[in-house]
Amino acid sequence: MSEPKKRKMLNAFTMLFILTALVAVLTWLIPAGIYQTDADGNFIAGTYEAVKRTPQGIWDLFSAPIRGFLGTETTPGAVEVALFILMVGGFLGVVNETGAIDSGIAAMIKNSKNTNVLIWILMAVFALGGSTYGMAEETMAFYPLLIPLMVGVGMDALVAVAVVLVGSGLGVLSSTVNPFATVIASDMAGISTADGIVLRVIFLIVTYIIGALYVSRYANRVKENPKNSLIADQIEADKAKWSSKEDIPAPTGKQKIVLWLFALTFVLMILSLIPWADLRENWTFFNTLNERTLALPVVGHLIGKSIPPFGTWYLVEISALFLLMSIVIAAFYGINEGRFVEVFLEGVNDLISVALICAIARGIQVVMNDGQITATVLHWGEQSLAGLSKGVFTTLTFLFYIPMSFLIPSTSGLAAATMGIMAPLGQFAGVAESIVVTAYQAACGIVNLITPTSGVVMGALAIANIDLGVWWKFMRNLIIIVFVLSIVLLLAGAYLGI
Numbered sequence: 001m002s003e004p005k006k007r008k009m010l011n012a013f014t015m016l017f018i019l020t021a022l023v024a025v026l027t028w029l030i031p032a033g034i035y036q037t038d039a040d041g042n043f044i045a046g047t048y049e050a051v052k053r054t055p056q057g058i059w060d061l062f063s064a065p066i067r068g069f070l071g072t073e074t075t076p077g078a079v080e081v082a083l084f085i086l087m088v089g090g091f092l093g094v095v096n097e098t099g100a101i102d103s104g105i106a107a108m109i110k111n112s113k114n115t116n117v118l119i120w121i122l123m124a125v126f127a128l129g130g131s132t133y134g135m136a137e138e139t140m141a142f143y144p145l146l147i148p149l150m151v152g153v154g155m156d157a158l159v160a161v162a163v164v165l166v167g168s169g170l171g172v173l174s175s176t177v178n179p180f181a182t183v184i185a186s187d188m189a190g191i192s193t194a195d196g197i198v199l200r201v202i203f204l205i206v207t208y209i210i211g212a213l214y215v216s217r218y219a220n221r222v223k224e225n226p227k228n229s230l231i232a233d234q235i236e237a238d239k240a241k242w243s244s245k246e247d248i249p250a251p252t253g254k255q256k257i258v259l260w261l262f263a264l265t266f267v268l269m270i271l272s273l274i275p276w277a278d279l280r281e282n283w284t285f286f287n288t289l290n291e292r293t294l295a296l297p298v299v300g301h302l303i304g305k306s307i308p309p310f311g312t313w314y315l316v317e318i319s320a321l322f323l324l325m326s327i328v329i330a331a332f333y334g335i336n337e338g339r340f341v342e343v344f345l346e347g348v349n350d351l352i353s354v355a356l357i358c359a360i361a362r363g364i365q366v367v368m369n370d371g372q373i374t375a376t377v378l379h380w381g382e383q384s385l386a387g388l389s390k391g392v393f394t395t396l397t398f399l400f401y402i403p404m405s406f407l408i409p410s411t412s413g414l415a416a417a418t419m420g421i422m423a424p425l426g427q428f429a430g431v432a433e434s435i436v437v438t439a440y441q442a443a444c445g446i447v448n449l450i451t452p453t454s455g456v457v458m459g460a461l462a463i464a465n466i467d468l469g470v471w472w473k474f475m476r477n478l479i480i481i482v483f484v485l486s487i488v489l490l491l492a493g494a495y496l497g498i
């Protein structure tokens with residue numbers, strides 16, 4: 001008797017398109033509505049009014065991914081995220097051509113005596129990145145680097161994805177000073193970013209420890225017996241695809257410099273993204289660095305006077321950084337023009353599916369906004385959460401943001417859309433606005449670890465060739481633990497005034 005075929009999850013593109021279709025159906029069922037907005041485009045609480053339905057049809061469904069990629073009047077496009085991913089792919093293609101990464105990984109594997117320590121250190125780095133500047137899309141560059149490392153030391157690709165995605169995701173969940181979550185939400189709530197920071201630091205420390213323990217325990221089980229892996233059937237294929245060859249020599253002098261240039265690229269990216277001016281208003285070094293440099297006539301003309309100061313960069317600027325550094329590395333290593341273009345495009349091609357997934361995911365938000373059901377969902381929350389006790393309000397606010405985070409995976413978009421409504425509601429229950437901000441962050445953080453509407457999640461799984469169902473199975477217990485822990489910490493914060 002032949003063995004039954006293993007049931008495989010739907011392709012990521014198919015799943016996202018089905019979700020888009022389901023949301024389109026909801027635009028026929030959920031009443032349409034709008035809020036009045038202020039000068040900054042933020043919803044004004046208490047101004048909701050029903051409007052004529054604008055149900056989304058077949059043409060709207062099929063055009064949503066295109067419009068999600070390019071952007072609409074109500075929904076920012078995914079083109080910048082997609083372009084950044086492609087530039088990272090081209091950059092990695094050039095670096096891989098030098099052989100520096102293979103040599104460096106091989107040397108690291110030989111010298112890695114304690115992989116548990118490595119997991120804890122890496123997750124701490126990603127958690128800090130997520131907590132301080134909302135590290136999300138930027139993590140895409142790290143998966144092709146960590147998968148070979150983890151596979152090479154006897155683990156699986158799932159460990160590599162978890163180190164990056166869980167590490168950065170838990171950091172975003174606790175967002176101590178994340179400009180795309182904490183700063184925006186606090187501003188919408190009319191409070192300082194420093195309000196509630198003690199509770200958020202506690203969130204960061206506790207969730208990081210739990211996450212690192214969770215990932216390292218799974219990694220140890222896989223290392224002891226590969227059959228314990230949730231992707232045991234693809235471990236051998238991953239070894240052939242990702243593992244560094246044992247006969248790879250130690251890095252040459254040129255390759256070591258390439259690795260330094262490679263590391264410098266990421267250091268510059270991180271420094272450029274951290275909002276120094278928001279973290280310390282008196283810290284003027286990074287805000288004046290460009291002006292001082294550009295004051296020198298020759299250097300100023302070479303660099304270009306339109307370069308933004310560190311702390312204000314985002315996807316456009318760091319995309320340009322990766323393009324520039326790919327050229328610098330190619331020139332240093334002696335890769336000729338023809339070969340450079342070839343390997344750069346090969347690297348772009350490796351991540352083009354990841355870039356397109358981001359566009360498909362953004363199409364869901366396009367359908368919601370064009371169908372005018374986003375405001376209605378928010379209005380239902382506004383009606384149900386007002387006038388409750390402190391503990392009930394805090395818990396329900398957290399629960400309210402769970403489905404909202406699924407529908408609007410952008411943390412900054414959700415903050416801008418809801419915090420002007422949700423924060424004032426807390427006053428009726430005696431709950432500080434900072435607790436509402438933290439509840440929103442925690443809910444977003446949990447959902448964005450597993451939601452298929454997130455280009456980051458789907459992109460990471462696509463790189464590692466891991467089904468979404470496998471990821472959900474791996475994350476199930478951790479999500480339950482973090483979910484319960486979040487409610488406990490939020491209630492403690494609400495009643496203790498942290």
